Amino acid sequence: MWWFIGAMALGIVEVFTLDLTFAMLAGGAIAGGTAALLGAPLWLCIIIACVVAVLLLFALRPYLLKSLRRKGELVETNTAALVGAAARALDIVTETSGRIKVSGEVWSARTEDDAPEILEGTEVTIVAIRGATAIVAPEKGE
Template sequence: MDSMWWFIGAMALGIVEVFTLDLTFAMLAGGALAGGAAALLGAPLWLSIVIACLVAALLLFTLRPYLLKSLRAKGELIETNAVALIGAMARTLDEVTETRGRVKLSGEVWSARTEDDAPPIAEGIEVTVVAIRGATAIVAPEKGE
């Protein structure tokens, strides 16, 4: 009977995973399945909890990074938020230096900086976003500029 709750928990985590698509809840569901299997085989509750935690941690730190990397390589993972802006084109609105600057990126004005020890980029130049740090885009000029 105790194992039933583990499997219900795994199902609930699987449902949450369907809506998040981050593979985190899938790994936690795998841990819950392992805890349920241990309970089904007669393990005491404390041992089931330990097994569930160990399996979930193992899946989170080994299988999840591998799966995300392979999904990104195949182009099947749609990046969102700041990660999606890396590699995007922008236009400088004023001079961009290591300490200040602004760019027009995806229709919005962003504060921008160059990489450390990079020369300033003049106003009106097409740039590529190489990183996002907080609310600041780190940019580099286009190869032809």
């Protein structure tokens, strides 16, 4: 019974995170609980729960996330939400240094490798986030 209570708790956490990670862990708990209902020993139930959770995390979750992004049903947050956003260069942006302002925040920035430098005041588009640095390119009209 504890397996299913754990799965319900993980499901509740999933409702608040919306990341599909805890849903996959809940699937593992359900598999472990099912094995326990069928009379498997505790050690085997734990192994089954872990194997199913890992399989769900690495096989099913990426497919589901890609599908949700393609349909536009997944709202991007954090740094993923900044990719594609417009910004303004506060300094000259080169392959090694620079700063931009996006949505009222100042970010360190750089251009992609072998790209020309971007002058101060130029409108740019964020093409990627690597760590705490935005990788930018000039907007098409610039």
